[in-house]
Amino acid sequence: MQTLNVLVVDxxxxxxxxxxxxxxxxxxQVVTAEDGAQALACCETMLPxxxxxxxxxxxxxxxxxxxxxxxxxxxxxxxxIFLTGKIEQExxxxxxxxxxxxxxxxPVDIKLLTAKIRVMSRIADMQQRISQDAQRLEAYYLSxxxxxxxxxxxxxxxxxxxxxxxxxQWILPAVQFSGDIITAARSPTDTLxxxxxxxxxxxxxxxxxxxxxxxxxxxxxxKGFSINAIAREINKKLKQHLPVGRFVAATLAAINPQExxxxxxxxxxxxxxxxxxxxxxxxxxxxxxxxxxILRNMDFDASVEVYRWSEPGRLMICSDGLTEAKGAQGDxxxxxxxxxMLASPYTLPAIAPLREQVIAHLxxxxxADDISLVLAPCAASIGPAGPxxxxxxxxQLSNWELRLDFGPKELREELGMATLLGWxxxxxxxxxxxxxxxxxxxxxxxxxxxxxVLALDSSEKHSSAGFTSYLMKRAGKLxxxxxxxxxxxxxxxxxxxxPILKLCIHDSGQGFDAAPFLHSELEDAAPHGRGIALVNRLxxxxxxxxxxxxxEVEYVLR
Amino acid sequence: xxxxxxxxEQEATIQIHGHFNFSQHxxxxxxxxxxxxxxxxxxxxxxxxxxxxxxxxxxxxxLVLRDQVADHHIQRLxxxxxxxxxxxxFAIAKFDKFFEID
Numbered sequence: 001m002q003t004l005n006v007l008v009v010d011x012x013x014x015x016x017x018x019x020x021x022x023x024x025x026x027x028x029q030v031v032t033a034e035d036g037a038q039a040l041a042c043c044e045t046m047l048p049x050x051x052x053x054x055x056x057x058x059x060x061x062x063x064x065x066x067x068x069x070x071x072x073x074x075x076x077x078x079x080x081i082f083l084t085g086k087i088e089q090e091x092x093x094x095x096x097x098x099x100x101x102x103x104x105x106x107p108v109d110i111k112l113l114t115a116k117i118r119v120m121s122r123i124a125d126m127q128q129r130i131s132q133d134a135q136r137l138e139a140y141y142l143s144x145x146x147x148x149x150x151x152x153x154x155x156x157x158x159x160x161x162x163x164x165x166x167x168x169q170w171i172l173p174a175v176q177f178s179g180d181i182i183t184a185a186r187s188p189t190d191t192l193x194x195x196x197x198x199x200x201x202x203x204x205x206x207x208x209x210x211x212x213x214x215x216x217x218x219x220x221x222x223k224g225f226s227i228n229a230i231a232r233e234i235n236k237k238l239k240q241h242l243p244v245g246r247f248v249a250a251t252l253a254a255i256n257p258q259e260x261x262x263x264x265x266x267x268x269x270x271x272x273x274x275x276x277x278x279x280x281x282x283x284x285x286x287x288x289x290x291x292x293x294i295l296r297n298m299d300f301d302a303s304v305e306v307y308r309w310s311e312p313g314r315l316m317i318c319s320d321g322l323t324e325a326k327g328a329q330g331d332x333x334x335x336x337x338x339x340x341m342l343a344s345p346y347t348l349p350a351i352a353p354l355r356e357q358v359i360a361h362l363x364x365x366x367x368a369d370d371i372s373l374v375l376a377p378c379a380a381s382i383g384p385a386g387p388x389x390x391x392x393x394x395x396q397l398s399n400w401e402l403r404l405d406f407g408p409k410e411l412r413e414e415l416g417m418a419t420l421l422g423w424x425x426x427x428x429x430x431x432x433x434x435x436x437x438x439x440x441x442x443x444x445x446x447x448x449x450x451x452x453v454l455a456l457d458s459s460e461k462h463s464s465a466g467f468t469s470y471l472m473k474r475a476g477k478l479x480x481x482x483x484x485x486x487x488x489x490x491x492x493x494x495x496x497x498x499p500i501l502k503l504c505i506h507d508s509g510q511g512f513d514a515a516p517f518l519h520s521e522l523e524d525a526a527p528h529g530r531g532i533a534l535v536n537r538l539x540x541x542x543x544x545x546x547x548x549x550x551x552e553v554e555y556v557l558r
Numbered sequence: 559x560x561x562x563x564x565x566x567e568q569e570a571t572i573q574i575h576g577h578f579n580f581s582q583h584x585x586x587x588x589x590x591x592x593x594x595x596x597x598x599x600x601x602x603x604x605x606x607x608x609x610x611x612x613x614x615x616x617x618x619x620x621l622v623l624r625d626q627v628a629d630h631h632i633q634r635l636x637x638x639x640x641x642x643x644x645x646x647x648f649a650i651a652k653f654d655k656f657f658e659i660d
Contacts (some may be wrong), residue, residue, distance in 0.1 A: 200614045201580065244625050245618035249651065268651045290652040294621065320614075320650075369613065 004028045004121060007048035009039040009065065010083065011057040015106065019052060019083065022110055026117065036060025040068055047078060050120055052104070055084045055095065063098040070099035077127045079120035083108065148176065148204070155207055158214055165192060165376075168351040172321070172358075172371040179206025180319050180372035183214050185221045188435040189442065190257065193221045193230070194376055196269060197250040197292075198319040202370050212237040213248055213292065223425045224438045227252040228302035229418050231265045231292065235300050238293030249291035251317050257380050262315055265304045267291050270323045271335060274378065276313040279343030281336070283307040303475075308467050312346045312379035321369035328363040346377040398499065401491035408481045411453065416445060420488060427492070433557060436538050437501070443531040444505045444551055445488065450474060452509025452549065453484040484508045500540070501555045511547035518542060561585035563593055568600040578612035586619055594630050602632055607639035617651055624657070636660060 006028050010016045020030045031048060033039040035057040042048070051069070055062040066080055081102045082095045092103050101123075102116055155177070165184040173180075179202040183195045195217050199209040213234045220230045231252050238248055249268030256263070262283075266272055268291035273284040285305050316339065325333055341353050354373065402423070406416045420441050429437060450456045454477045460466040487506040492499060517532040536542045539553040560582055563572045570593045574582060593599060604620070606612075620637070627635045638660045640648065648659055 198614075200618045245622040247614075247618065247621070249614070270650050287650045287652060290655055294656075 002121070004049040004117070005031065005046065006117075007031045007033060007039060007042055007051045009033045009036070009051065009057070009062065010054040011035055012054075015054070015083075019108055022108060022113060023052075023117075025110075026114055028117070036062060036065030036068070039065050040072070043069055043073065043078075047073065047076065049078070049124060050117065051078060051080045052083050053080055053100070055082055055091065063094060066095070066098045066100055076131065077124065079124055081116060081120065151177065151204055151207070155211075158211070165194075167192075167194060167374055167376040168349060169374045170351055170355050170372070172367055174202045174321070174367050174370050177202070177204045177207040178370045178372070179203065179210065180321065180370040181207070181210045181214060182372055182374045183217050184374075184376070185218055187221050187254075187438075188224045188431065189438045190435070192255040192257075192376065193217070193227060194253045194255070194315070194317070194374060195250055196272075196317045196319060196372055196374050197248050198269065198321070198370065198372065199248040200246050206370075209238070209242055209246055209248055209293075212241055213250065217252075224421050224434065225418065227254045227263060227265055228304050228414075229421075231267070232297065232300055232302045235292045235295065236297045239296065242293050247291040247293040249287075249319075251285070253285075253315055253317065253376070255315060255376060255378050257378075259308070260310075260378075260380070261306050261308045262378055263304050263306045265289070265302065269317060270320050272315070272317040273339070274307055274309060274313055275316050275339045275342045276309075276311060277343065277345060279340040281339055282309070282313065306467075306471055309378055312377070314342055314346055314350070315376045315378055316342065316374070318373040319370065321367060321371035322358060322373055324369065325358060325362060325367060325371060326365070327361045328365070333358065333361050342375070346379055351375050398494055399492060401489065403487065403489040406486045406488070408484055411449060411484065411486065412478060412481050414478075416449065416486065416488075417442065420445060423490070429557070433555075437503075437555060440503065440535050440538055440553060440555065441488075443535050444503070444553070445486070447531065448486050448505050448507035448509070448551075451512065452507030453481070453486060454478060455509055495556065498556050498558045501557055502552065503555065504550065504552045506546075506550040509549060511549040514544035514548045514551075518544070561589045563589045565593065565596060565599070568598055569603070570596070570599045570601070571603045571605050573605040573608065575608040576610065578606070578609045578616040580613075580615040583615070583619065590623055590626065594626060594632075597630075599630075599632055601634035601636065602627060603636045603638050605638050606641070606644055609644055610641065612644055612647060614651075617647075617653065620653070620657065634658070 006023050008016055008019050008023070008030055009032070010019065011034055016032050020032060023030050031042055031046070033042050037060045039051070039053070053062040053066060062082060069078065069080070080100045081104055082100045083104050083106055084091065085106045095103060101120065104113060104116060165186065167184050169182045171178050171180055171182065179199045181197050185193055187193055195213070197210050197213050199206040216234045216237055217230055220233060231250075234250070251267070251269040251272045252265045253272065254263040262274055264272055264285040266285050266287045267289035268287050270287065271284075273281045276282045285307075288305070289301055322333065323335065327333070338354055338357060341357065342350050344350055351373065358371065404419060410416060421438070424434060424437055424441065451458055454474060456470065456474055456477070461470045485508045489504040491502045493502065514532065518536055532542070535553060538555065540556050541554045543552045544550070545552065560575050561572065563570060572586075572589050572593060574586065593602060624635060636658045640659060645659070648654060648657070653659065
């Protein structure tokens with residue numbers, strides 16, 4: 001047993017001496033006091049581990065002293081044993097009432113005293129441990145609160161800004177933090193990118209796992225990368241950063257108002273579909289990939305599904321928290337029913353009734369998993385663009401020329417546009433210039449690839465039935481590509497008033513007669529000539545050479 | 559017991575009961591550890607006959623197990639007796655791409 005500091009309080013010298021001896025014989029330290037007032041003063045100097053207290057004393061009796069000690073030192077429990085000659089039950093009760101813990105009658109029996117000291121010491125140890133644990137718990141609770149507040153702030157800022165995207169969204173976390181996130185941003189070419197991501201588990205750890213996905217999504221969207229490139233990059237990041245067994249199911253979608261297409265990459269999200277204004281599912285995008293962060297990048301399949309709408313509608317995506325939400329009878333939600341509630345013009349807000357339906361379905365039960373739902377209008381325009389922010393200009397060369405050659409391997413692996421995007425993002429263009437150039441490069445490069453190298457007939461692309469077969473033919477031809485090349489050259493020269501960016505794209509195809517497209521107006525051009533007409537409008541000059549195999553354009557950097 | 563296992567010569571079976579989710583994490587990990595401790599095991603079957611539902615943390619546990627199995631040179635990892643609901647979840651996550659699911 002450890003050595004205790006014992007305070008012996010008695011007005012009788014003899015008693016003090018006898019009891020002190022006994023306690024010292026047991027191996028403990030002794031401090032003595034002659035009355036209650038002195039006992040209190042002793043406690044002020046040093047708190048004892050145990051007090052043996054006489055009841056009847058001058059100045060302040062044992063009962064009063066005990067009451068005061070309890071009041072004064074309420075943070076820590078000190079065992080107090082009354083020593084008294086009386087064994088009346090009334091007195092015993094009064095002592096316990098005043099805050100005493102036990103009784104010993106005088107003359108003190110050494111065996112009984114030893115046993116009682118041991119018991120008190122044991123209880124004191126326990127009490128001490130509990131109060132230390134409580135303090136640690138409180139400190140942990142406070143620091144946890146602070147960390148959660150910080151995390152909430154960071155996450156909110158990261159996912160907060162949905163302005164100018166026109167989407168409606170709803171997230172119902174199962175605990176404080178959602179492991180589901182929804183991100184949306186416009187690309188420089190006015191395509192709307194949306195991601196709904198659902199990471200393993202819920203709470204803060206799940207929310208953290210989504211962070212790399214969100215940052216990559218925003219950075220790459222801003223630079224004009226397509227969703228398959230973004231999905232591939234997120235997969236790589238998550239595979240690098242997350243431990244095995246943690247992953248993020250996600251759907252990435254791109255809504256292109258000019259082309260009237262929805263492009264979707266779905267890895268592990270149960271429901272993503274195009275719903276028309278009659279509230280019917282026109283096209284459902286099945287999950288065709290494992291969630292992000294599982295596969296090595298070399299095994300990763302970034303192929304996407306493309307759907308072209310003829311009449312406007314909405315894209316709806318939701319996580320398994322919603323598709324698996326159990327009602328009062330353990331029943332599931334009917335997704336057809338939810339979709340039928342979207343029978344309204346795409347311009348009208350529509351998410352509120354869906355939310356109410358889901359909450360009614362849960363019937364007061366807490367959702368077991370994070371629920372997230374996003375609705376995005378699919379129509380000819382995303383909505384007004386925000387004010388363009390001017391990029392900080394940096395010192396750069398005023399005259400330079402670059403050339404890139406893409407062979408069959410590069411074209412098969414679709415490295416062309418990705419490389420060009422990297423380029424365009426590094427030559428110091430303003431946001432508006434980047435947007436124009438992306439459009440020009442995308443249009444001309446895709447023309448060179450699809451109609452030059454792959455010799456696909458563009459008229460087929462624009463019938464509603466032909467679009468799917470066109471895409472399949474394209475994928476097939478690209479997969480088996482053995483010959484062919486595309487050369488891209490870009491140069492920056494000083495112009496009269498403004499610098500000029502010259503772009504030349506040359507392909508190995510058969511060429512075509514570009515004249516009709518160049519001279520048609522954008523408004524009355526045939527659907528498959530719109531691209532060239534658009535480029536023509538953005539550029540100072542557009543020239544086709546070598547029977548259409550080579551195109552040269554000049555863009556003024558004003 | 560929510561997770562049980564049997565060993566028979568070179569084959570091992572781990573059986574899970576009820577909802578396969580994070581609450582089974584400890585039991586599942588212990589069962590895997592016990593099975594993997596036997597060096598002569600050549601094939602491991604995860605029997606989901608009694609599993610009504612599983613969530614993403616269960617998928618995560620299976621991914622972890624898949625890595626461990628590879629480290630221990632076990633030749634075959636089979637997920638067996640999946641109910642339609644469970645099979646649907648595997649299908650959405652495309653786990654059939656890298657698990658043998660029966």
